[in-house]
Amino acid sequence: xxxxxxxxxxxxxxxxxxxxxxxxxxxxxxxxxxxxxxxxxxxxxxxxxxxxxxxxxxxxxxxxxxxxxxxxxxxxxxxxxxxxxxxxxxxxxxxxxxxxxxxxxxxxxxxxxxxxxxxxxxxxxxxxxxxxxxxxxxxxxxxxxxxxxxxxxxxxxxxxxxxxxxxxxxxxxxxxxxxxxxxxxxxxxxxxxxxxxxxxxxxxxxxxxxxxxxxxxxxxxxxxxxxxxxxxxxxxxxxxxxxxxxxxxxxxxxxxxxxxxxxxxxxxxxxxxxxxxxxxxxxxxxxxxxxxxxxxxxxxxxxxxxxxxxxxxxxxxxxxxxxxxxxxxxxxxxxxxxxxxxxxxxxxxxxxxxxxxxxxxxxxxxxxxxxxxxxxxxxxxxxxxxxxxxxxxxxxxxxxxxxxxxxxxxxxxxxxxxxxxxxxxxxxxxxxxxx
Amino acid sequence: xxxxxxxxxxxxxxxxxxxxxxxxxxxxxxxxxxxxxxxxxxxxxxxxxxxxxxxxxxxxxxxxxxxxxxxxxxxxxxxxxxxxxxxxxxxxxxxxxxxxxxxx
Numbered sequence: 001x002x003x004x005x006x007x008x009x010x011x012x013x014x015x016x017x018x019x020x021x022x023x024x025x026x027x028x029x030x031x032x033x034x035x036x037x038x039x040x041x042x043x044x045x046x047x048x049x050x051x052x053x054x055x056x057x058x059x060x061x062x063x064x065x066x067x068x069x070x071x072x073x074x075x076x077x078x079x080x081x082x083x084x085x086x087x088x089x090x091x092x093x094x095x096x097x098x099x100x101x102x103x104x105x106x107x108x109x110x111x112x113x114x115x116x117x118x119x120x121x122x123x124x125x126x127x128x129x130x131x132x133x134x135x136x137x138x139x140x141x142x143x144x145x146x147x148x149x150x151x152x153x154x155x156x157x158x159x160x161x162x163x164x165x166x167x168x169x170x171x172x173x174x175x176x177x178x179x180x181x182x183x184x185x186x187x188x189x190x191x192x193x194x195x196x197x198x199x200x201x202x203x204x205x206x207x208x209x210x211x212x213x214x215x216x217x218x219x220x221x222x223x224x225x226x227x228x229x230x231x232x233x234x235x236x237x238x239x240x241x242x243x244x245x246x247x248x249x250x251x252x253x254x255x256x257x258x259x260x261x262x263x264x265x266x267x268x269x270x271x272x273x274x275x276x277x278x279x280x281x282x283x284x285x286x287x288x289x290x291x292x293x294x295x296x297x298x299x300x301x302x303x304x305x306x307x308x309x310x311x312x313x314x315x316x317x318x319x320x321x322x323x324x325x326x327x328x329x330x331x332x333x334x335x336x337x338x339x340x341x342x343x344x345x346x347x348x349x350x351x352x353x354x355x356x357x358x359x360x361x362x363x364x365x366x367x368x369x370x371x372x373x374x375x376x377x378x379x380x381x382x383x384x385x386x387x388x389x390x391x392x393x394x395x396x397x398x399x400x401x402x403x404x405x406x407x408x409x410x411x412x413x414x415x416x417x418x419x420x421x422x423x424x425x426x427x428x429x430x431x432x433x434x435x
Numbered sequence: 436x437x438x439x440x441x442x443x444x445x446x447x448x449x450x451x452x453x454x455x456x457x458x459x460x461x462x463x464x465x466x467x468x469x470x471x472x473x474x475x476x477x478x479x480x481x482x483x484x485x486x487x488x489x490x491x492x493x494x495x496x497x498x499x500x501x502x503x504x505x506x507x508x509x510x511x512x513x514x515x516x517x518x519x520x521x522x523x524x525x526x527x528x529x530x531x532x533x534x535x536x537x538x539x
Contacts, residue, residue, distance in 0.1 A: 391522020424486035
């Protein structure tokens with residue numbers, strides 16, 4: 001024993017509690033968690049709200065790791081999954097929109113998940129019941145809430161419902177992705193595209209900078225007199241800073257202009273002029289505004305939003321809400337752990353962590369924190385990409401996952417090799433989350 | 436290293452049995468190193484990727500373990516794995532190698 005200097009708890013985390021409880025004959029990975037001791041035994045019912053990267057992954061891995069002993073109902077209002085990751089490539093003209101669109105059929109067919117397309121209208125945490133607009137009510141032993149984010153439109157004066165018709169965010173992939181691409185195609189050579197970045201935290205920290213790069217590439221190759229102006233409410237590029245700045249300097253000089261500390265607080269949809277906190281003004285033929293963000297409305301309905309009236313705080317072992325029992329929360333809606341980004345990759349990892357915890361809990365065992373990792377690739381043109389990555393391990397004293405010292409980092413430089421990995425990553429995570 | 440990780444599992448089982456005598460009497464569930472699913476985002480569920488990213492399923496256990504160790508120490512250059520490998524202990528790397536080697 002002493003040979004391993006066993007920090008028992010850490011090893012238990014690493015192996016998962018079912019490993020710790022397994023027979024000596026067992027070998028890691030020889031089967032599923034097999035939480036059900038007898039065939040046909042049911043462990044409980046889980047309702048998952050939201051089939052994005054977090055919710056879809058949680059639903060799948062709950063079925064996989066419980067060997068089918070947990071009944072899973074997945075409620076999602078959209079009929080198809082549309083990927084935000086890779087949607088910037090569509091804006092740059094480097095990917096077909098259809099490749100972002102994925103079916104949920106795999107979750108149903110491969111994993112026996114009950115898929116319900118409806119909107120959740122209420123959550124009764126005392127009676128453990130979810131109400132939907134069109135599919136009735138669902139009872140749960142554990143609820144997984146993967147709501148995503150909603151915009152705080154009031155953060156930009158004048159960005160009202162009317163203005164939102166022409167000034168797009170395209171920060172939730174779907175019709176807006178296509179509409180923004182159309183605006184860029186219609187923009188005459190010499191026209192200006194303005195992208196605003198909200199103060200962190202927001203979904204996908206490197207996303208705005210990737211988008212600016214993709215559109216600068218499109219202008220460079222198709223409309224060389226056009227300009228990209230990035231108005232960033234943050235005082236610097238908040239992800240892969242040196243890499244993005246390097247590419248912009250070497251590849252997009254004279255096309256892409258970056259202005260840090262430029263917080264858009266107002267827009268005039270008639271003149272297409274935005275105003276900063278300091279009263280500076282800028283105009284663009286195409287405005288692409290990203291207002292500040294918060295946990296989506298359904299998180300409020302659930303009563304789990306308890307940090308700054310914006311995000312949901314969780315216990316980082318089980319991902320259970322610190323406000324409402326039996327509700328586990330994933331993805332962008334979380335008050336993130338230090339240096340943990342709001343990314344699709346991270347939401348997938350949250351889904352697995354929550355699934356593992358719920359399997360343990362419903363099996364009558366104590367959930368153990370597992371490790372989580374993040375990888376975010378960004379394509380800076382049609383071929384080359386850069387990344388940032390990190391590994392997060394639960395810290396028992398601070399009760400949050402912290403980046404493992406010495407782990408993680410960024411690319412040395414933009415490369416075609418990482419461009420290939422970027423597209424392979426997308427294919428892999430879509431499959432891992434959805435089939 | 437195989438012996439090491441099996442011994443490790445045995446240790447954990449013994450500890451768990453001491454702590455939870457009632458549960459230890461229940462049918463033993465098979466092992467699931469939940470954290471192995473960390474790798475799936477890029478390498479595919481259970482390591483079964485079919486893309487530019489190398490699959491892990493069914494690869495030689497020693498090869499997987501030594502590769503991860505070489506990434507961790509920096510002996511083997513990489514675009515990203517030298518950074519991710521540093522997040523895992525030697526014991527965890529052994530468990531991962533064993534898990535993915537057994538996937539078919």
